Amino acid sequence: MPSSAPRALRPILSGLLAMGTLLRATPPASPVVDHRDFQAPPPPFSDGIFPCSSCHDPKAMAPNPKRRPLEGMHADIELRHGPESRWCLDCHDLKDRDRLHLVNGEKLDFTASYLLCGQCHGDKLRDWRVGVHGKRTGSWNGAKQYLLCVHCHNPHSPRFKALRPLPPPVPPDQIRARR
């Protein structure tokens, strides 16, 4: 408590402080999960594309940070993830091609890419950690396997792809009696 406070105010102040502690002591329910606990299969790289440094060798190919339409190698990537404001190097590291980076520059392995996604989609990351957003399999009371964001969402074009539905039930009027 600030010692400069007039003596008469002190009890009120300490009461308020105590209330503050109380309020802080009951945060909203949100189970804390250590992200190192998440068992996820390796990211779904296209065949033979990783490690990126096998082509992007800084000695053989000078990195070009300039925003430009991609030709040759990555022309098949269609950036439909905020294309006006986004560019490869917002996520991929210019110098260390086998890793990603966060906005603050911190480098990140592809296996922890959910932290990168979570910078903008914080609510989804929170739900993913507790197993509400996204898919996890295994045991309801034990070891679980998580999927990374990129297992369901193509990071360059994240909208969930439409699927062909499996067959519907047979309508009752088409069910024939069997003997």
Add this chain to the structure above:
Amino acid sequence: MSDATSRSLRMTRRGLRPAGSRRAFLGGALAAVAGALATGCGREGMEAFLQHNFRELSRDELDRIIKRLEGEAKRRYGKKIRIGKEPAMQGVVFGYALDLSRCIGCRRCVHACVQENNPSRSPEIQWIRVLQMEKEKGVDLEAADAYYNPEEVPQEGHFYMPVQCQQCKNPPCVKVCPVGATWKDPDGIVVIDYNWCIGCRYCMAACPYGARHFNWGEPTVQPADLNPETHYLGNRPRPKGVVEKCTFCIQRTRKGLYPACVEVCPTGSRKFGNLADPKSEIRYILENKRVFVFKGELNTQPKFFYFYGV
């Protein structure tokens, strides 16, 4: 004596018996059994006829019965199957949640359920029904379509609501069963003893979710399609003339696994866990998301919740 004969004998007698006097009924039935035996029915047949309800069985009796049923299945399918009898776990009440904002109506869950649970294939009995609804109308059964079959889902302007047994806390299907062939186990799973079901289908009429299905014919499952990991109260092979339904994959979940529909759903819309565990994902959903139950006004108190994850 075949299963069907023993059941039809039970049906004629049990309908009249005063509640709770199973033993008195058995006494009265002995004459019929003697008759059946005289016509060449073996010891196994008599045992099948005299078999108690699952809940009344002693361990020894249960082991014997399971052996007999496994033998029957082996003869019928030429394949060894396991019939589990795992009881409900202490301190576990199962709950399910389905994210309506994510489900795309792809029916992967429907068909994974069929593969897991050994229902008849022709015509195929499906325990999960996915309803396609119009976003503009909301949950409106009049406008729901279970037979949609476009090239691709999700369809513009629509959302999808899979419906299966809601494992009601207050299950009307259990209340109406005249013979006690269906009940709610301590982990909340509503189960059916197929050897005890008389096929009267009262439960089907009582269930407001269309969750119960009747085997009008001898169930057809090819041996190659038969899932040999079963549970007495779940996906073991069924006889003709009994009712069946979703059991939250009792044969999996009582061993700690997720149900087959959870495992397969490509959008991760399906969530499952222990309602009694405050740290479970299902509790998180109930405490933090917009949740509703289907036909809540009927007070069936489903343990199957729908929520909006966004």
